[in-house]
Amino acid sequence: MNLITEKNVYLENKETKGFLADIFYPATEKKLPLIIFVHGYKGYKDWGAWNLMAEKFAEAGFFFVKFNFSHNGTTTEDPFNFGDLEAFGNNNYSKELSDLGVVIDHFSKDPHVDDEKIVLIGHSRGGGISIIKTFEDERINGLITLASVDTLDRFPKGEAFENWKNNGVYYALNGRTKQEMPHYYQFYEDYEKDIHRFDVERATEMAKAHMLIIHGTEDEAVEVKQAEHLHILHPNSELFLIENANHTFGAKEPWEGNDLPKDLNTVTEKCIDFIKEKLK
Secondary structure (H helix, E strand, O other), rough: OOOOEEEEEEEOOOOOEEEEEEEEEEEEOOOOOEEEEEOOOOOOOOOOOHHHHHHHHOOOOOOEEEEEEOOOOOOOOOEEEEEEOHHHOOOOOHHHHHHHHHHHHHHHHOOOOOEEEEEEEOHHHHHHHHHHHHOOOOOOOEEEOOOOOOOOOOOOOHHHHHHHHHHHHEEOOOOOOEEEEEOOOOHHHHHHHHOOOOOOHHHHOOOOOOOEEEOOOOOOOOOOOHHHHHHHOOOHHHHHHOOOOOOOOOOOOOOOOOOHHHHHHHHHHHHHHHHHHOOO
């Protein structure tokens, strides 16, 4: 099969700033379902095995998009590294939802896309963002969460919170790059200002789209009970647990293999089957 790939497509968001997206799709005259992958905290579009996953979705007959949030810390000149920690520190949920809206608006108009078949796939914190966007945007027909959080209230608590408020910034160590990554207090202020909008539980209950919840039983970053909670909130959802899988389903950065890790391959096949069944 002949796959068409376009890397580092530049998108402008007047509310945030410019960012990059990748697209993968098969060469065909047919209009294809639009699948948008939403990365998580400290994530980016080129992390680990996401490119291999994208190719597998395209081979299955989808128009697959992955992108960098405008304030994820990467730059349009260098999408592989966290070269803009100031942007990272000034990220917030409003900006991420705005960026995701730009991605949907842009690619739903692509001549290769069937704009009546739009699916979001969100990993980790990107799962929470995807849930909220699915509730807010009725164009979205399908929602898949991978190792998703069940709340966006993931801020410091107690004394750590007071220190954050007083100092205006706290730092989180990136275990892979060893960078001290800043989080400015504006992040919490943005959340508090629109706290009902950012209520993942409410959005899960209200979302109309078909929903698949995937989680590994050995997730070290987001407990599997959060997936079970999302499933309870959206009774028409499907819960798919992968025994012994971790938070990234066996992928790591860099990923040097030519094949998907076993668990992420299972995830991808399950997603493909779900989308084909639900979006007939």
